[in-house]
Amino acid sequence: MDYIPSIGLEVHVQLRTRSKLFCGCGTRYGAEPNSQVCPVCLGYPGTLPVVNREAVRLTVVTGLMVGSEISPYSKFDRKSYFYPDMPKNFQISQYDRPLCLGGAVAIDVEGASRPIPLKRIHLEEDTAKNTHFEGFSGVDFNRAGVPLMEIVSEPEMHSPEEAFAFLQALKEILLYAGVSDCNLEQGNVRCDVNCSVRPAGSKALGVKTEIKNRNTFREVLHALRHEIARQVGVLEAGGAVGQETLRWDVAAGVTVGMRSKEYAHDYRYFPEPDLLPVALPRAWVEDWRAALPEPPRARRARLAREYGLPEYDAGVLTADPRSADFFEAAARLSPNPKAVSNWIMTEMQRLLAERSLAPSDARITPRALADLVALVDGGTLGSTGAREVFAVLFAEGGDPARIVAERGMAQVSDAGEMGALADRVIAENEAAAADYRKGKQAALQRLVGQVMRLSGGRANPRVVAGLLRERLK
Amino acid sequence: MTSEEGRGADAAAIDVAYVARLARIDLTPEEQARFQRQLDEVVAYVRKIREPDTSGIEPTAHAVAVRNVFRDDAPRPGLDRGEVMANAPAVVQGLFRVPQIVE
Amino acid sequence: MAEPVNRALPTAHAALARLRRGECSSEELVRDVLGRIRATDGGIGAYLWVDEEDALGQARAADARRAAGNEGRLLGVPVAVKDVLNVRGQPCTCASRILRGYVAPYDATAVARLRAEGAVFAGRTNMDEFAMGSTTENSAVQVTRNPRDPERVPGGSSGGAAACVAAGEAVVALGTDTGGSIRQPAAFCGCVGLKPSYGRVSRYGLTAFASSLDQIGTLSADVRDAALMLQVMAGADCMDSTCLDAPVPDYGAALRDDLRGMKLGIPREYFVGGLAPEVETPVRAAIEQCRALGAEVAELSLPHTEYAIATYYVIAAAEASANLARFDGVRYGRRARAESDPMTMYCRTRAEGFGAEVKRRVILGTYVLSSGYYDAYYLTAQRVRTLIRRDFEKAFAHCDALLAPVAPSLPWRLGEAADDPLKMYLGDIYTVTANLAGICGMSVPCGSSADGLPVGLQILGPALGEEKVLRVGHAYEASASRPAAGP
Known part of the structure; x- marks a missing residue:
């Protein structure tokens, strides 16, 4: 029998703010344990939260990017559960009035585009980080209170590959909007995955399981492949899938039940009395909307159209908004955009990857790249020489014509x-x-x-x- | 307004043993019996809140009718680590030591 | 009729006048208070903690500051602090075992503002554990006795604060009021207790009991001191979102000796049934006194008063259950010996760390928020809260302030109400309404029963209407302490 998986994602994204969600502590990754803490984020007696405006703005900007409705009235709630990484033993989150409702993230599957609808986007505080020792654990509260945005999709992805594509498309949007660094190694993006399978032809969704806290998109892909096969196996054998919370064991490549979830949860949500409701003035939201960057998909289409680039080039360039920005700045100064694109896709990407640099770390300017292309097209530089000049520009910056002259690299046509x-x-x-x-x-x-x-x-x-x-x- | 499924169920008797576990408080058998008796009485009394007609009445969650109170995204110095760890009941390698957490 | 009010007690404004004239130093003033604590607190038990050396050090610093010509509105005045407020470098146990060992690393905003004006923080006063109670008998540490009758309770939860002021062991004290915890002990001990409107004084640094009801206020010998302290503490604070960004008027200027032009309401529902005649008689007399001072007095109705106790206990317990979840033995305070797993550590730590009343309220609060019961209890209570708030809005559309009793009875005997929580809760009937509505209220001594036990007059004012309450309180107090006119 054929089975159709239904996959939903809850993506927790660390927002790019300088201070925590409810206090002034820094958010730097990798600081000494318990060095970025204060009475508020340690849950000391008498402390109160105050909302970081920038975290609200970044969440709303994300909502605007994916076409969410921005709630005219939103509020924070307390979600109660005891855990050593929770400074107050309740998390300040948003229960029934999130900042953003609805919206969708488009993914490309087998050449066709499909929107994956979203339920909501809300803002909440991160928990502390636990370290496990032999026989006991230790807690570092540096991460406690860092702003997290939770993006919840509808369960409308039907394969692990679609889930993977969703995460990549979402990451692109988040990078474009500048709301998160999306550094997966630092846990900037963490995923809870829920998944069920049903026989083809059946309408009702099957019993779902939840896989907690995956840090990389590959792990989501592998965990889903395994979990879907497991669920199908259970059903094929005449069994029933149990509703449970699972953990993906990376080393073993299997999903296993989580013991910490044995206690039935009753989160006892109620409105956070220490925080007042949020009713964003329309003018603020409109200002933020007006300042939105072009979404990656729109930009991809425009680059192909405006600069006559192949779809492939447009896709590579727009994967990172900083590459696309660089391309456009150089292409506007050059009659040969395709050559500009080739340089960025090949030499520039290679050098960035070799040195693990971000596009902004390269010293070459868009003007220099456009000039380099002109030197090649005008016959002054051959391909070997041009690569040499590019490497100099990448590492040191400067003017290509001057580099060619200083190093006697001009081709002789006399x-x-x-x-x-x-x-x-x-x-x-x-x-x-x-x-x-x-x-x-x-x-x-x-x-x-x-x-x-x-x-x-x-x-x-x-x-x-x-x-x-x-x-x- | 909150409208979660199943949260409007008619109030039943309080189960002190169960709720104490939710609240993470061990009770002695004597306490459990005494609190059950006392809280049965208190719960019966507080049901008085259902007497007045509250249909169409907005709930008051805050005593002040203010909205949109925010702070700027400006980092401020926190606490000295030594002071933080001095308050901790148990410490290991600069971390708060706790019994083993099982995930 | 009324006897002189607290004539013998020290006041901050009198002390400041002497300090400014150079008639005494802060060090002398603080030594006097410390001497008084040594002499009498053994029999009263108002203080949980006093650091004499540190207090004298602060006093000497205040004297040096004055010598340098740098005045402060409270420069050199000792202030006693309820053990629920954080003062940097001092313990803050909330009279609970669970916070044993905790040293506050920061000042509450109210404390910081008083400190900036030169106040001296000498000691911490007893209270019902986590401010839950009306007798101070729920302290995990010690019993506090009523200075007017040592066999009676001082009231609560700010019982230590009221007792130390009434016994002259403090010039002025900070308390907190969630459902009457300043006004009721003030009435029981015979001092002035001011609960400002919700949002008037920052709650930052006040260990939360019920976040939407808690307010910091004062216990003092007279109304002028209440005004002086409020003046310093009031106003917006970037650390408390619920603290109002409203102008702070000159409270001292509101203190006048007459009540001409003021309309005072008498809520009918506060004079029915359970009100003890020994309380009603002096309160009625005080109302007549206010009329004699020129006020227009009229009866009115606050029809939802009978639901206030039930509403209050649902909301306060619910908020408390979450607020007290942080006491888990992980980051500070006392942890039980239970290292097997976190669940066991939590359950034992909280079993050993909390007293019976705290456990009861946390369990009640957890219950009313738990799955299936939220709408029936918490949400319904919030709607009834709206009705109670509207009652007051309507009343204040017609009058400037309301006059009422503070508590239905005289101070209880020690142990009288122990272990009958419901009986204890019902005693809060006249005070919880102000917290539910977010309005301000004050208790002013209004004479005594036949046994010499103090009775308080409660003055309720609209949100941010502290000037009106202070004016009524001051005019009444001034008239009551004047020798009766006569031959």
Whole structure:
């Protein structure tokens, strides 16, 4: 029998703020344990939360990017449960009045685009980090209170690959909007996955299981593949899937039940009395909307259309908004956008990857890249020389024309100088010259190669070939 | 207004043993019996709140009718680590030591 | 009729006048208070903690500041602090075992403002554990006796604060009021207790009992001190979202000796049934006194008063159950010896750390918020709260302030109401309404019963209407302490 999986994601995204959600502590990753804490985020007696405006703005901006409705009235609630990583043993979250409702993230599956609808986006505080020792645990509260945005999708993805595509599309949007660094290694994006399977033709969703807290998109993919196969196996064997919370064991490659979830949860939500409701003035939301960046999909289509790029190029360039920004800045200064795109997709990406740098770390300016393309197109630089110049620009910055001049890298196109070299090569390679006269085209390339060698690589090969052809008529 | 499924169920008797566990408080058998008796009485009394007609009445969650109170995203110095750890009942390697957490 | 009010007690404004004239130093003033504590607190038990050396150090610093010409509105005045408020470097146990060992690393905003004006923080006063109670008998540490009758309770939860002021062991004291915890002990001990409107004084640093009801206020010998203290503490605070950004008027200027032009309401529902005649008689007399001072007095109705206790106990317990969840033995305070797993550690720590009343209220609060009961209890209570608030809004559309008793009875005998929680809760009937409505209220001594036990007159004012309450209180107090006119 065929089975159709239904997958929903709850994605927790750490927002890019300088201070925590409810206090002024810093949010830097990797600080000494318990060094970015204060009475508020340690849940000390007498402390009160005050909402970070920027965290609200970033959440609303995300909602605007994915077409959510921005709630005219929103509030915070307390979600109670005891856990050592919870400073107050309740988490300040949003229960029935999230900041954003609805919206969708479009994914491309087998060449077609499909919107995956969202339920809601809300704001909440992160928990502390537990470290496990032999026989006991330790807690570091640096992360406690860092702003987390939770994006909840409808269970409308039907394969692990769709879930993977959703996460990539979402990450692109978050990077575009500048709401998160999306650094997966630092746990900036964490996923709870719920998943059920039902026989094809059946309407009702099957019993779902939840897999907690995955840090990388690959883990989500693998965990889902495993979990779907497991659920199908249970059903095929005539069994029933139990509603449970699971953990993905990376090493073993299996999902296992979580013991900490044995106690039935009763979160006892109620409105946070220490925080007042949020009723964002329309003008604020409209200002934020007006300042939104172009969404990645729209930009991809526009780059292809406006600059005549292949879809593939547009996709690669727009995966990171900083690459796309660089491209557009350079392409506007160049009559050859495709060449600009090639440089970014190949040399620039390679050098960034080799050095683990962000696009903003490269020293090359869009103007320099446009000038480099012009030097190549004008015949001043050959491909080898151009790569050399690019490497210099990437590492040190500067003006390509000046680099070419300072290093004597310009191609020689002067007919007098080149003509003398051509004459010499023909005289020294009579056999090859004869071959060419008999119609062997390959012989001309050998002669061109000789002239290039004698010029120390500075000769313009096109000019040389022309001179040789003239002389061998 | 809150409208979660199943949260409007008619009030039944309080189960002190169960609720105490939710609240993470061990009770002695004597306490459990005494609190059950006392809280049965209190719960019966507080049901008085259902006497007045509250249909169409907005709930008051805050005593002040203010909205949109925010702070700027400006980092401020926190507490000295030494002071933080001095208040901790148990410490290990700069962390708050707790019994083993099982995930 | 009324006897002189607290004539013998020290006041902050009198002390400040002497300090400014150079008639005494802060060090002398603080030594006097410390001496009084040593002499009498053994029999009263108002203080949980006093650091004499530190207090004298603060006093000397205040004297140096004055010598340098740097005045402060409370420069050199000792202030006693209820053990629920954080003062940097001092313990803050809330009279609970669970906070044993905790040292506050920060000042509550109210404390910081008083400190900036030169106040000296000498000691911490007893209370019902986590402010839950009306007798101070729920303290895990000690019993506090009523200075007017040592066999009686001082009231609560700010019983230590009221007792220390009434016994002259403090010049002025900070308390907190969630359902009457300042006004009722003030009435029981015979001092002035002011509960400002919700949002008037920042709650930052006040260990939360019920976040939507708690307010910091004062216990003092007279109304002028209440005005002086409020003046310093009131106003917006970036650390408390619920603290109002409203202008702070000159409270001292509101203190006048007459009540001409004021309309005072007498809520009918506060004079029915359970009100003891020994309380009603002096309160009625005080109302007549206010009429004699020029006020227009009229009866009115607050029809939802009978639901106030039930509403209050649902809301306060619910909020408390979440607020007290943080006491788990992980980051501060006392942890039980239970290292097997976190669940066991929590359950034992909280079993050993909390007293019976706290356990009862946390269990009640957990119950009313738990799955299936939220709408029936918490949400319904919030709706009834709206009705109670509207009662007051209507009343204050017609009058400036309301006059009422504070508590239905005289101070109880020690142990009298122990272990009958419902009986204890019903005693809060006249005070919880102000907290539910977010309005301000004050208790002012209005004479005594035949046995010499003090009785308080409650003055309720609209939200942010502290000037009106202070004016009524001051005019009444001034007239009551004047020798009766006569031959």
